[in-house]
Amino acid sequence: MVEFCPKCGTILIPKKDKEKILLMCNQCGYSKELKSGKGYKSRHRVEEDKKIKIMVMEPTTMDKEKITAHKELLQEYYEVLLETMEQEEMEQEEI
Numbered sequence: 752m753v754e755f756c757p758k759c760g761t762i763l764i765p766k767k768d769k770e771k772i773l774l775m776c777n778q779c780g781y782s783k784e785l786k787s788g789k790g791y792k793s794r795h796r797v798e799e800d801k802k803i804k805i806m807v808m809e810p811t812t813m814d815k816e817k818i819t820a821h822k823e824l825l826q827e828y829y830e831v832l833l834e835t836m837e838q839e840e841m842e843q844e845e846i
């Protein structure tokens with residue numbers, strides 16, 4: 752469920768924009784709307800083996816600095832995404 756920029760291949764970071772959630776590229780400024788809800792809904796917290804699988808997917812040609820930066824981005828990505836999902840669940844419970 753991690754998405755990459757179609758223009759430059761950078762990982763897209765979710766950003767909140769009022770009611771919408773945008774997936775933003777920090778590299779070239781590309782953004783698209785994140786389809787909120789069902790597909791992204793999961794009660795699971797960040798699963799360790801899922802994270803490891805994403806790491807394995809990274810191109811091995813990357814230098815260490817880039818890999819570290821990428822991991823940090825992934826971490827941020829998941830934190831924001833999970834936070835968003837938790838908030839959506841809370842909002843739904845209020846209705």
Ligand SMILES: [Zn+2]
Nearest residue numbers: 756759776779
């Ligand atoms: Zn981009």
